[in-house]
Amino acid sequence: MRSSLRFKVALLFSVLTIALLLAQALGVRTLAEAQEERLITALIRDDMASVLRSYRANPSLLPPFDLRMNGYVSGADHQAIALPAMVRNLPAGAHEIIIDGREIHVAIAPLDTARLYRVYNFNIYEKHFKEVVNALMAGTGVFALLTIWLSFGLSGLLVRQVAGLARQVKELRLGGTAPIHPGKYDETELVVLVEAFNDYHRRMAEMIAREKEFTGNVSHELRTPLTTIKTSCELLEQDAAISGKSRARLHQIERAADNMGELANALLTLAREDSARDAEPVALANMIETSLMPFADRLAQKGLDTVIDVDRELRVVANRPALAIVLSNLIDNAVQHTGHGCLQFRYASGWLYIEDTGPGIPAHALPYVFDRFYQGGSPRTPTPGVGIGLSIVKKLCDRYGWAIEIGSEPGKGTCVSLRLPATNRA
Template structure:
């Protein structure tokens, strides 16, 4: 999972954004309130003081101004203030921060100037306090967000780890919880139990059917061998009996392969198997499918090729791919290329329609619009399932010259290594 898109990150980010918005709004409102209060308090105070001082001056009395306030008349007013219009002003005068109120009364100009250095310092303190409070709020939000996210995600992470570890449904964590995590855990447990029961039923059914078929197949194989021995002096009948024996033997091998597939993957023993002999045997078995067709089937292989696989499982994959090529090729060639780590079966048949290529390995999907040979459409599906089971890869390619090319990839083994 990409950490930048994890649920933990989203929860922590939500806390941080909330803190930034709330603390930022509070700080902004506080700062604006301080500014408004400052302006109103100073302006009202200067206005009242100006009224009183101007009255004193007109009455000939000595103006009584506080020490931090200066009352200036006409020429005593500094040039910086002379240029300003009547009203309240905030400016720097002689490197001092002041508020000034200018008035004109009776043809004379008056100025009431108050230094606000202490007030400006207080304003700076408030501003820094707001900034520090904002930063502390964000840091607390980060810590609280990470802590809350960790506590919220911990049950989900434990549940995911248990599911990945294939823990029994009854042993999943948070099953007794009454919150959403408990609902999720119970849903996982129910689904896991259903899947395990389904897989168990499938394995038992496959094993039971395969076991029940072995006895009649053994009888058929024994009878075919006896019949072939009795007809050894009659070539035509002997060939038919030998074919029955061969088909019965092949069917027995397929049943054995089904029994192998019914086992758990970890119980499968995969010996070192020479694939050359399997390919040649499967090509020989497919020869009856090419009788009467102008089709040449050839094998290209320059060295022994081995793989870590059960022979019967490799035979299922290779045999189905070869039969598929023989059934759908009416003329031309079928070329089998075997090399280390790869088997390629290419034919000059009708090819696979574009709309069927993506679904070709699904059950009951035929590789042609109207197949010349009746079938269930399970051959390539079985190939795909067996290949996935043993860790091989099979894919379809469309040659430029037409037809089909199936590429079977498998882990290559060094030819100089001794067998088991």
């Protein structure tokens, strides 16, 4: 799934800022804990030095001797604390021990032939320190939430002009013709982008105008001679003097004119962008029969039978001219490659199947049958045509959303599957 530019900018700002805030909070916490330890160590060191001096100067100030500890035990806060026996085995210096769930510091120093144990309880100080650290971390969380909110607000300001450009581009796509005015944008990069897009839009408009003019010329200049050819063929067919090979040639000319007319219709249909919206209920069986009519002579010459296993009441919603072109090309392709047998049309589960009993298509050629100008015939058996029939069929199917598949096996014929969902039956 694609994310918006605003979301990406806000996410980047948020992640970077939150990472910096967390790094700062953790750094402050680590530094504060290290400073706390150094402060406690300094306090214990100074206090022990002072106490030892006073005890040595005035032995009467010594606390009671503890036989169990083999030393003198005193408390810095004047609270009696029973030390565990394991403390007796600790070396001289400052130590941290846990007594009744409390963290206690014990300083041990030699005093004449005995030892001095001095107990320090910094629980209250450490409790306040932890409260300050927790407040710092909570403040970091609040700042992180504030950062997310500010990031989305600031990212909206940063991408505002990009969003405006996107709206203007969309308006152009929906039919606007005026170019985008670059003076509305402040950023240099956007101004360059607007100018490049305006140039591209201008060239696209000129190209579309040329294509429309070209298709208009084709529609007029190509249809006119084709109509003349068709009319002449119809008049010549009424001449009883024409017979045999001449009449066969005349039929070939008429079929070629029909094929050229269908090809021109297909190309013009593909060139019209709005043609995809022209859909209506179509009687599929009648459409197949109509598409077969131009091939009646060729089917008779080859002795090919046609089987239409389609309900005559079946209706499909489709663009009638486009469907006629697709069926005509598929039938023409099947007739060209089928020397004997039959052509079968059947409809099932929303699919129209067109099957022939031809030689089939080699497996290596199947992926390329819809490619423009591709012909699967061998050099010894060249395929008639120029190889654009199936290409036109595929483009029309893509235009109207009709799935098309070709299955074939050499020696067993070919089956073309065309997805045409049925509508209500008449």
